[in-house]
Amino acid sequence: MLDHEDIERILTLLDATPLQEFELETDRFKITLRRTSAGQWTQQQDILRAGTAAAVTPGSDPSAAHAASDAGKEPVAAAGAGREIHAPLVGTFYRSPRPGAPPFVEMGSEVRPDTAVAIVETMKLMTSIYAGHAGRIGEILIEDGQFVEQDQVLMRVVADAQ
Amino acid sequence: MKIRRLFVANRGEIAVRILRTAKRLGIETVLGASDIDLDSVPARLADRCVRLGPSAAAKSYLDVAAVVGAARSAGADALHPGYGFLSENPALPRACELAGITFVGPTAATLDAVGDKLAARRHAAGAGLPIVPGGEATSIDEAQAIARGTGWPILIKAVGGGGGRGLRRVDRAADLQSQLELAIAEANAAFADSRVYVERFVPQGRHVEVQILGDGQEVVHLGTRDCSVQRRYQKLIEEAPAPLLPNGMASRLMNDAVALGRQLQFKGAGTVEFLVDGARGEYYFLEVNARIQVEHPVTEMVTDVDLVAEQLAVAAGVRLRDAHAQFAIRGHAIECRINAEDVSREFRPSPGRIVRAVFPAGPGIRIDTHVQAGSVIPPFYDSLLAKIVVHAENRAAAVDRMSDALARCKIDGIAVNTALHSQIVSDPEFRRGGVDTGFLGRLALAVAG
Numbered sequence: 001m002l003d004h005e006d007i008e009r010i011l012t013l014l015d016a017t018p019l020q021e022f023e024l025e026t027d028r029f030k031i032t033l034r035r036t037s038a039g040q041w042t043q044q045q046d047i048l049r050a051g052t053a054a055a056v057t058p059g060s061d062p063s064a065a066h067a068a069s070d071a072g073k074e075p076v077a078a079a080g081a082g083r084e085i086h087a088p089l090v091g092t093f094y095r096s097p098r099p100g101a102p103p104f105v106e107m108g109s110e111v112r113p114d115t116a117v118a119i120v121e122t123m124k125l126m127t128s129i130y131a132g133h134a135g136r137i138g139e140i141l142i143e144d145g146q147f148v149e150q151d152q153v154l155m156r157v158v159a160d161a162q
Numbered sequence: 163m164k165i166r167r168l169f170v171a172n173r174g175e176i177a178v179r180i181l182r183t184a185k186r187l188g189i190e191t192v193l194g195a196s197d198i199d200l201d202s203v204p205a206r207l208a209d210r211c212v213r214l215g216p217s218a219a220a221k222s223y224l225d226v227a228a229v230v231g232a233a234r235s236a237g238a239d240a241l242h243p244g245y246g247f248l249s250e251n252p253a254l255p256r257a258c259e260l261a262g263i264t265f266v267g268p269t270a271a272t273l274d275a276v277g278d279k280l281a282a283r284r285h286a287a288g289a290g291l292p293i294v295p296g297g298e299a300t301s302i303d304e305a306q307a308i309a310r311g312t313g314w315p316i317l318i319k320a321v322g323g324g325g326g327r328g329l330r331r332v333d334r335a336a337d338l339q340s341q342l343e344l345a346i347a348e349a350n351a352a353f354a355d356s357r358v359y360v361e362r363f364v365p366q367g368r369h370v371e372v373q374i375l376g377d378g379q380e381v382v383h384l385g386t387r388d389c390s391v392q393r394r395y396q397k398l399i400e401e402a403p404a405p406l407l408p409n410g411m412a413s414r415l416m417n418d419a420v421a422l423g424r425q426l427q428f429k430g431a432g433t434v435e436f437l438v439d440g441a442r443g444e445y446y447f448l449e450v451n452a453r454i455q456v457e458h459p460v461t462e463m464v465t466d467v468d469l470v471a472e473q474l475a476v477a478a479g480v481r482l483r484d485a486h487a488q489f490a491i492r493g494h495a496i497e498c499r500i501n502a503e504d505v506s507r508e509f510r511p512s513p514g515r516i517v518r519a520v521f522p523a524g525p526g527i528r529i530d531t532h533v534q535a536g537s538v539i540p541p542f543y544d545s546l547l548a549k550i551v552v553h554a555e556n557r558a559a560a561v562d563r564m565s566d567a568l569a570r571c572k573i574d575g576i577a578v579n580t581a582l583h584s585q586i587v588s589d590p591e592f593r594r595g596g597v598d599t600g601f602l603g604r605l606a607l608a609v610a611g
Contacts, residue, residue, distance in 0.1 A: 001207060003182060004528035011524060033523060042570050043523035046534050047206045090513055090541045092218065098351040123502065123511035123545040145218075147541075 001029050001047055011041055082138040082156030085131060087148045091122035095144045103144075105155075109137045117155060120148060133157040165189055165240040165264065165478050169233035170208065171254075172244030173223065175532045175546060176454070177204035180242050183470040192236040194229055196222035198540045203532045212236050217542050223247040230257040240264040240477060242470075246544070249453040250277060266477040267430045268452045269378075275426060276450040280321050280359055286447040289425040291418045294437065294446040296361035302339050305360050309338065312362035318345040319361060322353030324449050326395020331363055364446065366598045368438040369397075370404045371451075372419035373461045375431055375472055377482045381423035383416045384465050385491045387433075387457055390599050391586060393509070398579075398602060399586060400457035401496045402464050405557055406596035408443050415445065422450065431458070431473050440598060456499070456546070459530055463495035463553040494557040496564050498587075500531075501545040504577035512577035513541040519548075519574075522567035526553040526560075539576060547578065557595060561587055 002010075014022055014033065022033045030046040087093070095103040095118055105117045111131035118129040131137075138158035142148055167190040170180050177193060181204060184191045193208035198217040205211040212232045215222035222228060224247055233241050241263050243249035252270040259265070267273075276282045283293050295312045298321075299305035309316050309332075318341060320328030328349055332341045342358070350356035369392065373384040388404035389397045404412065419434035433455050435448040458469050467489060476482070502512045516537045521529045531548035533539065539547065550567055554560040568584045586592050589605060 001178075001182070007523050008525055036570060040566060040570060041523040042520045042572075043529070044518075044520055044535070047203045049201065049206055089510065091511075092542070101351065122541045123513060123543065125509075125511050125545075127510075147217075 001045065002031055007031075007033070007043060014041075082135070082158040083133040084153045085117060085129060085133075085155040085157065087120055087129070087150060087152045087154055088127060089120065089122050090150050091120040091127070091148065093142045093144070093146050093148045093154060094119045094121060095140075105131075105137050105140075107137055107140060110160075111135065111137060111157060129154065131155075131157055135159045163239075163264065163478055165474055167192060167236070167238045167240075168266075168474070169194060169236060169238035169241045169263070170204070170244070171223070171229045171233070171241055172247060172249075173199050173202065173204060173532075173543065175530050175549060176244040176456070178207060178532045179530055180244060180470055181207045183468055183474070184242075187471060187474065189474070192233070192238055194223075194232045196542075198538070198542065203534060203537065210236065217540060219247065219542060223543075226251070226253045226257050229254070230261050230263065233258075233263055234261045238263060240266055240474070242266040242473070243453065245453050245456060250451070252277065264477050266473050268432065269427075269429060272426050272428060273452055276452050277324070278321055279319060279324060279449060280357065282450055283359075283447070285425055286422055289418070289421040291422055291447040292445060294361040294364060294448075296359060298357065298359045299342065300357075302342055305338055305342050306335065308360045309335065312360070315363040317361050317363045318342060318358050320345070320349035320353055320355070321357035321359060322349060322355035326392075328352060329395070364437050364439050366439070366441055366600065368404075368440060368596065368598050369435065369448075370407070370415060370438050370445070371433045371435040371455075372416050373431070373433055373455075373458070373469070374419050374423045374428060375469070375476070375482065376423050376426075376428035377476050377480070378427055378429040380482050381420050381428050382482060382489070383420050383423075384461050384467060384469075384489050386412055386415060387460055388596075389457060390597050391592070391602050392599050393602050393606070397457065397499070398501075399496065399498050399583070400460055401494065401557070401560070402460035403491055403494070405494075406594075407438065411438070411443075411445060418447070422447070426450070428452075430476055431469050440596075456549070457497055459528060459549060459551045460495040460497045463526075463528065463551060464491050464493055465489045466492070493553055493555045494560040495551060495553045496557075496560050496587075497549050497551045498564060498568065498583040499546055500548040500550060500571065500573070500583070501579050502539050502547050502576050503545050503579055505579050505582045507577075509579075510577075511541070511545050513539045514576040515539075516547075516573060517575035518572060520570070520572040521548065522550065522570040524567070526563055527551070527567050528553070533573070547573065550583075558593075561593055 020035045032044045034042050115131045116128045119126045135157040139156040168184050170193045191208045192210045194214040196217045215228050248254040252273040255265040255270040315333040318330040330345045345358050346356050368390045386404040387402045389400045391399035433451040436445045438445045504510045504512050528551040552563040554563050565587045
């Protein structure tokens with residue numbers, strides 16, 4: 001890979017030519033330098049995959065490790081009764097405000113549209129999930145700590161039987 | 163000793179950054195990566211890549227046993243922790259020592275001392291640094307007594323916090339009891355340490371820091387940085403040197419940072435952070451970051467020092483060269499953090515696949531990044547994609563160069579904050595220099611309104 005000093009040296013040479021584009025490729029990387037209409041340059045680097053596959057430590061089992069995240073991607077079973085609470089974005093689903101704290105809601109908990117029922121952590125940012133409907137929690141489809149996709153159904157709210 | 167095989171216990175742009183220097187120095191590299199990172203740019207750059215564990219950070223990058231076990235199985239003789247993750251966790255250097263691996267960073271004792279924010283305050287006061295008026299509050303009576311001395315508003319801070327986490331502002335005495343109870347509960351949950359302390363709230367502050375380098379005995383500084391462009395205590399733009407400080411303040415900050423470094427017998431690269439109270443013309447010690455900082459490139463650009471190389475040298479037992487010589491500061495450098503976030507939707511994180519990544523190139527432009535076309539930005543880690551760093555002969559020229567550079571940065575496939583950066587660097591208040599930490603909030607409000 002080239003660092004900014006290498007690139008500066010190449011650009012000094014290119015500036016003395018009428019070239020608009022310069023591409024350099026080795027077995028490890030590829031770089032494209034392009035001149036803009038204003039005469040300034042852009043760069044696109046591509047670090048290529050090495051010939052040797054990534055070494056994996058003995059005893060580890062990547063497929064098992066993926067199991068948890070794959071489980072979250074499975075299509076949700078046939079729609080159950082009740083109104084759905086969806087994940088607004090991808091991330092890790094948590095039922096409690098912090099480790100060790102009691103869950104926001106349990107099965108049967110009464111909720112209003114503005115009741116916080118869970119959080120989804122995405123890139124270290126916590127997003128509160130609200131019930132969105134009034135009623136009781138009729139179904140909790142995701143386990144604490146599982147990965148969820150955007151729009152995935154997290155819980156269902158059933159209307160009070162009155 | 164000589165480092166022959168370096169284990170990089172991190173990911174993202176800082177992993178790329180460390181690998182680059184190690185390669186230049188002819189050191190063999192091994193990267194520890196989580197499942198989702200096994201085909202990342204740093205994984206492709208390292209000589210070898212070893213699996214740490216599942217994608218969730220708690221089971222990979224934050225797992226001391228997994229990290230040190232992988233380093234040992236790879237036959238590494240040294241380990242670089244980068245920033246974040248385990249970099250300031252004293253359990254990591256302790257585990258490295260047991261495994262016979264050199265930790266590229268301060269001693270566990272130093273990490274203990276600076277991780278406990280009350281201990282850090284005591285060290286700072288002992289080294290003669292001004293600290294924000296305040297103290298530990300174990301009860302409502304103590305908190306009230308401190309607040310009577312400091313005046314309102316106050317900040318309640320977690321002893322185990324830092325980096326902007328574990329803070330609670332209280333504006334009036336009537337709210338103190340409830341807020342103190344909440345702060346103690348939060349501190350206990352977040353940091354497993356319920357101790358809190360109370361400080362006077364300093365409004366209109368600037369965040370200025372000093373880069374230090376120590377070999378365990380001698381400590382030198384590499385000048386100041388200003389990191390006042392922040393949102394919710396997260397830095398967005400940094401520059402070196404800090405512009406427009408009151409007369410004589412920069413040299414006092416640098417001397418104080420060195421004094422504290424010596425008191426801590428600091429080994430490695432570190433940062434002493436200060437809060438500059440522009441209105442009063444005063445400054446206070448904030449905290450010590452005992453690791454490489456995200457914003458270290460601006461210091462590298464103005465000093466021409468490779469801070470990662472210095473870290474590796476000190477870890478290998480090399481004494482600082484001519485410790486009393488000052489590093490010359492040349493010109494001005496600015497860094498913009500390009501994050502995967504959607505500014506128009508309240509800075510919502512934006513993970514996903516990058517389909518195109520075009521960065522600016524040219525004199526005085528440096529890009530530190532781990533993304534390229536095809537890179538997947540996972541939702542498990544932070545949102546930093548790239549750092550655009552520029553260097554020029556003075557601040558005005560550096561701001562212009564950044565403005566031009568940002569216009570040539572095109573990242574497609576996910577939402578990024580490049581347009582916000584363009585807006586900041588063209589803002590008259592930013593161009594004048596010396597903005598306070600409230601600047602970005604005011605700008606964002608003006609844009610939204």
